[in-house]
Amino acid sequence: MEETRMCQWSVIRSLLAILQWWGFNVTVIVMNKWIFQKLDFKFPLTVSSIHFICSAIGAYTVIKILKLKPLITVEPEDRWRRIFPMSFVFCINIVLGNVSLRYIPVSFMQTIKSFTPATTVVLQWLVWRKYFDWRIWCSLIPIVGGILLTSVTELSFNMLGFCAALFGCLATSTKTILAESLLHGYKFDSINTVYYMAPFATMILAVPAVVLEGNGVIEWLHTHQTLVPSLIIIFSSGVLAFCLNFSIFYVIHSTTAVTFNVAGNLKVAVAVLVSWMIFKNPIPALNAVGCGITLVGCTFYGYVRHLLSQQLPGTPRTPRTPRGRMELLPLVNDKLDDKV
Numbered sequence: 001m002e003e004t005r006m007c008q009w010s011v012i013r014s015l016l017a018i019l020q021w022w023g024f025n026v027t028v029i030v031m032n033k034w035i036f037q038k039l040d041f042k043f044p045l046t047v048s049s050i051h052f053i054c055s056a057i058g059a060y061t062v063i064k065i066l067k068l069k070p071l072i073t074v075e076p077e078d079r080w081r082r083i084f085p086m087s088f089v090f091c092i093n094i095v096l097g098n099v100s101l102r103y104i105p106v107s108f109m110q111t112i113k114s115f116t117p118a119t120t121v122v123l124q125w126l127v128w129r130k131y132f133d134w135r136i137w138c139s140l141i142p143i144v145g146g147i148l149l150t151s152v153t154e155l156s157f158n159m160l161g162f163c164a165a166l167f168g169c170l171a172t173s174t175k176t177i178l179a180e181s182l183l184h185g186y187k188f189d190s191i192n193t194v195y196y197m198a199p200f201a202t203m204i205l206a207v208p209a210v211v212l213e214g215n216g217v218i219e220w221l222h223t224h225q226t227l228v229p230s231l232i233i234i235f236s237s238g239v240l241a242f243c244l245n246f247s248i249f250y251v252i253h254s255t256t257a258v259t260f261n262v263a264g265n266l267k268v269a270v271a272v273l274v275s276w277m278i279f280k281n282p283i284p285a286l287n288a289v290g291c292g293i294t295l296v297g298c299t300f301y302g303y304v305r306h307l308l309s310q311q312l313p314g315t316p317r318t319p320r321t322p323r324g325r326m327e328l329l330p331l332v333n334d335k336l337d338d339k340v
Contacts, residue, residue, distance in 0.1 A: 017247075017254035019261045024244040026271045029106055030278060034071040037279065039230045044098035045209035046217055047234065049202060051094065054238030055245060056198035059191055062246065072192045079196065087200030089175045095205065096168035103161025104154075106275035107283055111150045111291045112165040113172075117301050118143050120173035126160075139301035146294030150337045153287040170313075190248045191298055261320040262302070265295045 035041045057219045062068045074083065100109045124130045149163065179188075188196075223231055255263065272291060274285060 004115060006026055014255045018259075021244075021247045021251040021263070022105040022248045022267050024240055026274050028237060028240050028244050029101070029110070030169060030275055031213065031233065032101050032239065033106050035042055035234055035237060036098075038340045039233065040224070041220060041234060042102055043209075043213040043217055043220075044095060044102055044215050045205060047237070048091070048095045048098050049209045050234060050238040050239040052091075052198045052202040055194045055242040056202060057197040058239070058242035058246070059195035059198060062191055063084040063195055067127065068193045069189065071195070072143065072186060072188060074186065074196060078186075083196045084200055086175065086178055087197040088204055089171055089178060090197050091204050092166055092173055093171040094201070096164045096171055100165035100168060103158040104165065104256065105156050105282065106153050107272040107291065108150065108156065109161070109165050110271050111294050112162065114143060114268060114294045114298050115147050115166065116169045116172050117298065118168045120176060121172070123173050124177065125234050133304075135304045135308070136301070136332060138325045139297060142293050142297030143301065144297075146290045146292070146297055149290030149293065151285055151290075153200075153284050153285075155282050155284060162328075175245055190245045194242070196247050207308070236268065261300055265298050265302075273315050292335060319332065 032047065034049060036044070043045070063071050097109075097113075100112070121132060121136060121140060125132070151157065223225065251263075269291075274282075275281070
């Protein structure tokens, strides 16, 4: 009886974790799009800086004041030698995501973001000369095909937004690969990652934001009619951006890898649906089919990764695969790729 109750509570907890993760993620994406489109605040560097500042304050509050998470101590020299390069790529990743949101619909941006597994595998294959199981390569075919179909049929296609989203995938892949090497020996969770990286990212982005967007922001402050409500929305998006990081920490510890992968792909579908209901951007039938193919490919990719991770040492391998079991797997850590 007790085991049944524990099992039921585990299922309920996993479901609640996934729902709150979906809620924060979709809300942040929709709010960012609303800021760029409805509030006419077309300053992605400034929005990203606000997110980093709010995330830094939130992480400090959780770790230092509320003590909800223990601080992972990092040596001072490692902060510059390891954390700073990660923060630079982290910063580029977030900025490119916000730039893409300014120019293309949420549905298109989210579909392109699903291209990240492919860019990670190809990047590791080209630069680090790693080889992967043939099933990994096969799982990338529907992802690439779905992206191509979605891009060709997108009515609101914008080259700048498309390139920003595509290079954002590359930045995400680079961030993940660097994390495996630069952060070796440190078992970071999402909150400690934000605690160390957000201040660096703010420092990196502050000067470009002021130089490139400062005059535009000042002009917007003087000419915008509903200033106070708009500022509340902008800063609320920063608070929710941090809450998203905290929700990722909760969902990681409440679900299995397979459940997380499936829930992550369904989250994209939810984001597309919600954004369509709010912004009414047209989605042709073939465009929706392309998005669906991409999500199915991402789910298959995650399933293949899970199978390979469960492969016992000594299991027969195909020719040209590495001797080390871990080299069979891409270094994409899907559970940490969604951080703001």
